[in-house]
Amino acid sequence: MKTINLPKLTFWRAVASIIVITGLYSTYLRFTGGLQSATNLSDTFPWGLWIGFDILCGVGLAAGGFTLCAVTHIFNIEKFKPLTRPAILTAFLGYLLVVFGLMFDLGKPYNIWHALIMWNPRSVMFEVAWCVMLYTSVLFLEFLPMALEKFKWARLLSIVRKVSIPIMVLGVLLSTLHQSSLGSLFLILPTKMSPIWYSPFLPVYFFLSAVGIGFAMVIFESFMSARAFNRELEMELLSLVGLISVSVFMLGFVLKLVDLITSGNISLLFSINEKSLLYFLEVLIGVFIPFGLLIQKSIRQNKKWLYVATVLMVAGFILNRMNVSITSIISEAGVSYFPSVNEISITLMLVVLGMWAFRLITKFFPVFQPMSVKH
Amino acid sequence: MQKQKAILFDATMCVGCGSCYEACKEQNKLAETNDDFLKDHLSANTYTVVEEYGDVYTRKMCMHCVDPTCVSVCPVGAMEKTELGPVIYDPDKCLGCRYCMQACPHKIPRYEWNKTNPRVRKCVMCYDRVSKGLQTACAEACPSGATIYGDRDEMIAEAKRRIAEDPDTYYPEVYGLKEAGGTSVLVLSPVPFDQLGFPGLPNEALPNYTMRALEKIPTVVSVGSVFLGGMYWLTKRKNEIAKENKMSNKKESDNNENN
Numbered sequence: 001m002k003t004i005n006l007p008k009l010t011f012w013r014a015v016a017s018i019i020v021i022t023g024l025y026s027t028y029l030r031f032t033g034g035l036q037s038a039t040n041l042s043d044t045f046p047w048g049l050w051i052g053f054d055i056l057c058g059v060g061l062a063a064g065g066f067t068l069c070a071v072t073h074i075f076n077i078e079k080f081k082p083l084t085r086p087a088i089l090t091a092f093l094g095y096l097l098v099v100f101g102l103m104f105d106l107g108k109p110y111n112i113w114h115a116l117i118m119w120n121p122r123s124v125m126f127e128v129a130w131c132v133m134l135y136t137s138v139l140f141l142e143f144l145p146m147a148l149e150k151f152k153w154a155r156l157l158s159i160v161r162k163v164s165i166p167i168m169v170l171g172v173l174l175s176t177l178h179q180s181s182l183g184s185l186f187l188i189l190p191t192k193m194s195p196i197w198y199s200p201f202l203p204v205y206f207f208l209s210a211v212g213i214g215f216a217m218v219i220f221e222s223f224m225s226a227r228a229f230n231r232e233l234e235m236e237l238l239s240l241v242g243l244i245s246v247s248v249f250m251l252g253f254v255l256k257l258v259d260l261i262t263s264g265n266i267s268l269l270f271s272i273n274e275k276s277l278l279y280f281l282e283v284l285i286g287v288f289i290p291f292g293l294l295i296q297k298s299i300r301q302n303k304k305w306l307y308v309a310t311v312l313m314v315a316g317f318i319l320n321r322m323n324v325s326i327t328s329i330i331s332e333a334g335v336s337y338f339p340s341v342n343e344i345s346i347t348l349m350l351v352v353l354g355m356w357a358f359r360l361i362t363k364f365f366p367v368f369q370p371m372s373v374k375h
Numbered sequence: 376m377q378k379q380k381a382i383l384f385d386a387t388m389c390v391g392c393g394s395c396y397e398a399c400k401e402q403n404k405l406a407e408t409n410d411d412f413l414k415d416h417l418s419a420n421t422y423t424v425v426e427e428y429g430d431v432y433t434r435k436m437c438m439h440c441v442d443p444t445c446v447s448v449c450p451v452g453a454m455e456k457t458e459l460g461p462v463i464y465d466p467d468k469c470l471g472c473r474y475c476m477q478a479c480p481h482k483i484p485r486y487e488w489n490k491t492n493p494r495v496r497k498c499v500m501c502y503d504r505v506s507k508g509l510q511t512a513c514a515e516a517c518p519s520g521a522t523i524y525g526d527r528d529e530m531i532a533e534a535k536r537r538i539a540e541d542p543d544t545y546y547p548e549v550y551g552l553k554e555a556g557g558t559s560v561l562v563l564s565p566v567p568f569d570q571l572g573f574p575g576l577p578n579e580a581l582p583n584y585t586m587r588a589l590e591k592i593p594t595v596v597s598v599g600s601v602f603l604g605g606m607y608w609l610t611k612r613k614n615e616i617a618k619e620n621k622m623s624n625k626k627e628s629d630n631n632e633n634n
Binding site: 033046075076124165180187 | 450468476477484485486487489575589610613
């Protein structure tokens, strides 16, 4: 006889369940009472936490999918292969969550398909919509081998493998376009953003920070899955990934510094106020501290320190995107905005759902090691 | 092609009576929002307001830009610049992304935040009326002649004439001639425009700022695919050669051992 094992009630499981239940209640409020009953958005501040975090950070945090694909399948650096599949899965789930999260933010989510047939090629949003749609399909195809190996569908698997290289090239191109275009979304706001963050090079900064955070997230995933599945960490590989990641962030910082100096906006950083402090905090936790740590070989090969540096980079990245999309606009427009409890609870719910899905899929599909399938 | 129309608002002539505000509410069947129209602000039910700055009254409404930011950013083309000049909106196309609101340099579009089927709301320059050859409801209602309506080039000529004839009264600029590429609502004022709450804007149309990035896409795609394809071929070949070398080295050393 089979007994049903109920999952053990741990502290984090309890917290996660409470988050999801609260999130569901906020969802109910959002879709019965409109955006007003669930958010602190207003006519003077129409884009808030859901755009700033769920979309801008969500897409960025999922960038590991394309960076690792480029490294292992296009540049053929094979030693990174063990990290590629978890990165593809994270990206696939990340993009599904971004699209799902968008449903909360759009005033008329049931019209989302309009972007398919009602074109406006002058709109960055239109370009992002198409790239995200196509890239999510690409990610599905990149994830497909894991499912096909699991179900042992050899013939379909060999077809998918044959087209895998063009698919991956397409994935890298689409990602380059929309990761940078998320920055281009803000190019049309030259008079509404603080010059600390507004720059014609926003697309470049967004692309670089996506590459950096994509690598950092690979480390983060490895730690998560090592804990969940009692796996050994590939420290040699991960410390190298950490070094690449923080170097990309440093490159982004230096470019921005040159940009601030040549545009003369560097003077804005000499006066101490909320804006400049938040900028300093962003580069301190996102670039300087992780760089200071990971540049030292003994520290980046230490599990605990590598983890600390990675968490800092993720936090700094999130702060950067929130600064671009929220801080810089609040301060210029003189409006006030802080996300409502419902906005926060729905965002947290999305994060928990993503983690649950990752756990579930890694449990049942060959994410960490490919399975051999006989033809 | 039809001639572009425009509204000319002259703040030196406005007496602050609120007739335009009332006429707009009536024309667009908008709910009452404030007992005192001077204290009202733009909302989903108010497309134009009269504001008091000291002893000067001014109006705020959609400026109907010549190259509108809202039209360029809308992913589904729900905003449209008509040939006649008015910028109109199609709620059936709209997704509700609110990029138009985020991007509008004049901070005009408003949203129905409390609805489950929300629309963007703003002045549409009485498109129904003007496409039939009538003037806008606000221009028709204005008793002092502060708001007039006509062909854009005639309105510009009229504005310049007024400044030239009475330079003591007017601040010597027409707001809307160049701001963000120009607008179809032109404003004359006795004081600098920032004192009446009009934003200072670059003379270039804002959609150009985006185009400078978007026009690089074909290059990124073509250079990118050649680069990625080339790298794939190169690195794969390199790995194969490395493997072959290893094999032949191994063979050689095997042979040596046998000998």
